[in-house]
Amino acid sequence: MDLNLRLVHALLTVAEEGSITKAAARMHLTQQAVSGQIQQLEKVVGTTLLLRTAQGVVPSPAGHEVVQRGPALLAAARAMVSEARLVGEGRSGRLRIAFKAQSTAHFMPNVVAALEKEAPGIEVDVMSVSTLADELDALADGRADAALLWLPAGDDRFAAAEVLAEGRVVALPPDHRLADRDAVTLADLAQEPVVGPHPVMPPDVVRFWYVDPRPDGSPVVYGAPAHTPEECLQLVAAGRGIWIAPASTAGYFTHPRLAWVPLTDADPFRLAVAWRRESPPALLTCLVRNCRRWAGEPG
Structure with missing residues (x-):
C-alpha cells in the first residue's frame, strides 16, 4: 500500500468544505487536481470515499473512516518530522x-x-x-x-x-619506602611489581599503562592480577605491589592503607x-x- 499523506489531507479538506471547488481554492490547487487526488486515494483504499449530493459532496461510510482517523495520522506524521529534526540538530533524542x-x-x-x-x-x-x-x-x-x-x-x-589529558599517580602502601616522597620517577619504581588486569588487557594497552618497557629498556615486573580498581587497591594495601593510575583516581579512592604519589616522567593518560x-x-x-x-x- 502506497499511502500519500497529501491524499488524506485532500479528502479531509473536501469533507470540511463540503465542496471540491472550495477545497481546491483553500489548497491553492485546481479543481481537477483535487479530484485527481481523491481518485488516487480511492484506488489505494479500494472503494468510494465521496458521495455527491444536491448540497455538495459528503464522505461515504468508508470516507467517514478516513475522516475520523486522518487528523491523528497527519498529526503523528508532523510530530515525527519535528522530532526527527530536533534529533538531527542534537536538541532531542x-x-x-x-x-x-x-x-x-x-x-x-x-x-x-x-x-x-x-x-x-x-x-x-x-x-x-x-x-x-x-x-x-x-x-x-x-x-x-x-x-x-x-x-x-x-x-x-x-x-x-x-x-582530557591527566598525569599519573602511583598507589603505594603507607609504609612503602617511597610513600613519603612528593613525587617519584620510573627509575624509582624499578623492580616494583605492578598489579592490575594485565592478563586480560590488549598488549598495546598493557604497554602504555605499565610503561613497559621502561625508558632504560628494562621490562616491567608484573604483580598479581586484579580486574577492578578496588581489587588493585586491596592488593596494594596488602603490600603485594604498586598500581599506576590516572591522577583523578587518587581523589576518588581514599583508604587508610594507601598513599598516592605523583609519577612525573611517564606520558599522561x-x-x-x-x-x-x-x-x-x-x-x-x-x-x-x-x-x-x-x-x-x-x-
Missing part, C-alpha cells in the same frame, strides 16, 4: 553513556546537567562500569551509545575524541569519548563539547 566513576566523578554530573539544559528534549542515561572491558562490551552490544574511556583502548571498532559508528552524531558533538568544557581541553 536519547544518549546512553557508559563511564567509570573514578575517572569522571569530578566532571560527569556537570556534563549531564549541561546536556539537559542545552536541549531539554535530550534523555541522558548513564551507566557506571568498573573496567575498560565493561565499557567496550556496552558499546559493542548496543547498551551504550558512547563511553568515557582511557586511550589506548585496544579496539578499533569505535570512533573517539580526546577530552588521555581520556576520550568513544562511540558507536551509528550513534546520533549531533548528540555526540554536544557530549564531546561539554566534556571538554567541564573536564578541560587535552594538552
Whole structure:
C-alpha cells in the first residue's frame, strides 16, 4: 500500500468544505487536481470515499473512516518530522553513556546537567562500569551509545575524541619506602611489581599503562592480577605491589592503607569519548563539547 499523506489531507479538506471547488481554492490547487487526488486515494483504499449530493459532496461510510482517523495520522506524521529534526540538530533524542566513576566523578554530573539544559528534549542515561572491558562490551552490544574511556583502548571498532589529558599517580602502601616522597620517577619504581588486569588487557594497552618497557629498556615486573580498581587497591594495601593510575583516581579512592604519589616522567593518560559508528552524531558533538568544557581541553 502506497499511502500519500497529501491524499488524506485532500479528502479531509473536501469533507470540511463540503465542496471540491472550495477545497481546491483553500489548497491553492485546481479543481481537477483535487479530484485527481481523491481518485488516487480511492484506488489505494479500494472503494468510494465521496458521495455527491444536491448540497455538495459528503464522505461515504468508508470516507467517514478516513475522516475520523486522518487528523491523528497527519498529526503523528508532523510530530515525527519535528522530532526527527530536533534529533538531527542534537536538541532531542536519547544518549546512553557508559563511564567509570573514578575517572569522571569530578566532571560527569556537570556534563549531564549541561546536556539537559542545552536541549531539554535530550534523555541522558548513564551507566557506571568498573573496567575498560565493561565499557567496550556496552558499546559493542548496543547498551551504550558512547563511553568515557582511557586511550589506548585496544579496539578499533569505535570512533573517539580526546577530552582530557591527566598525569599519573602511583598507589603505594603507607609504609612503602617511597610513600613519603612528593613525587617519584620510573627509575624509582624499578623492580616494583605492578598489579592490575594485565592478563586480560590488549598488549598495546598493557604497554602504555605499565610503561613497559621502561625508558632504560628494562621490562616491567608484573604483580598479581586484579580486574577492578578496588581489587588493585586491596592488593596494594596488602603490600603485594604498586598500581599506576590516572591522577583523578587518587581523589576518588581514599583508604587508610594507601598513599598516592605523583609519577612525573611517564606520558599522561588521555581520556576520550568513544562511540558507536551509528550513534546520533549531533548528540555526540554536544557530549564531546561539554566534556571538554567541564573536564578541560587535552594538552
